[in-house]
Amino acid sequence: MPESRAVALTRELIRCPSVTPADAGALDVVEKALKASGFETHRIVFSAPGTADVDNLFARIGAGAPHLSFAGHTDVVPPGDPARWRFDPFAAEVSDGRVYGRGASDMKGAIAAFAAAALRYVERHGAPKGTLSLLITGDEEGVSINGTVKLLEWARARGERFDHCIVGEPSNVSTLGDMIKIGRRGSLNGRIRVVGKQGHVAYPHRAENPAPIVARIVDALSGHELDKGTSHFERSNLEFSTIDIGNKAVNVIPGEARAEFNVRFNDVWTHDSLKERILQVIKTAAPNANVEVEFPPSNAKSFITKPGPFTELVIEAVRQVTGLTPELSTTGGTSDARFIVNYCPVLEFGLTNEAIHAVNENARIADVDQLCAVYLNVLERYFGP
Secondary structure, X not given: OOOOXXXXXXXXXXXXXXXXXXXXXXXXXXXXXXXXXXXXXXXXXXXXXXXXXXXXXXXXXXXXXXXXXXXXXXXXXXXXXXXXXXXXOOOOOEEOOEEEOOOHHHHHHHHHHHHHHHHHHHHHHOOOOOEEEXXXXXXXOOOOOOOHHHHHHHHHHOOXXXXXXXXXXXXXXXXXXXXXXXXXXXXXXXXXXXXXXXXXXXXXXXXXXOHHHHHHHHXXXXXXXXXXXXXXXXXXXXXXXXXXXXXXXXXXXXXXXXXXXXXXXXXXXXXXXXXXHHHHHHHHHOOOOEEEEEOOOOOXXXXXXXXXXXXXXXXXXXXXXXXXXXXXXXXXXXXXHHHHOOOOOEEEOOOEOOOOOOOOOEEEHHXXXXXXXXXXXXXXXXXXX
């Protein structure tokens, strides 16, 4: 049985070793397929000091409202040691009903499925009564500076107005159709430095040991309840990732101690209000200590697209194709949807995520085809035949 257009595109994309921020021809694959069916395409390269140039693609067909956009990324994380893979990570081999390769599920399979669905829609119905577009970037797995943020600004400057968007991130847990992401938690990193006074352990009165102080701070922040969660979000969570004193001498009181943490926070907080609460907790735990706290810049804010007609439209499309009623979730890490929500309501629905970023990343062939069918169903419900 010949492979579908969605699967063929998936394999063609995987064969492009587009380790972030390299493109390696991936956007050429998408652009060529869309352009042949009448899509207007634009390739835009964005750059910033200290970062690599990033190639981006904007493609559109139709005119006016409503405007539905599909967004995603063709860049992938490094494959690691290829010897640990069952197949070459960029060979797109098919075995046991699965296509293997870096990016298969995150998220070249979804890009291929949406492109194939868009092509099928145009073949069946012609240009939509409205606008259908694709926003494809190449730096989502990297610093996310020269991709979606700037592509959205570029599109708005030329008069594009988006009504709704679907991001093809691998949203499903174990079965296609089990979950739609309607939002994401925000992310905030923090670095703590406690400054003491180095000295001999036999003369503690001549030194100031920062170790007990950093321990109190870690305990206080780890045990502090930031909130109880909301109707759509789990409670915010602070986790320490490292505690470091760096002292190899057992008879020396160290001069400083450091710790780093990350907070995944819900829509109760902004970055500023969360920073203020953390500083209050630290001050209470170590009121007289010499403590320095640094919060590296973060663009990962909490967001949500509250359920409404568009959410119901996508749910019905998923239900009709898969037979499942997807859970609406805000779990997981960050995605470029956090930028898109500033322009329009956005949902995330793609393949399953159990193999993402892993050795032997793969996607079920049947899932790629079924995802394409879901996207086509969405288009026909959204624009009409």
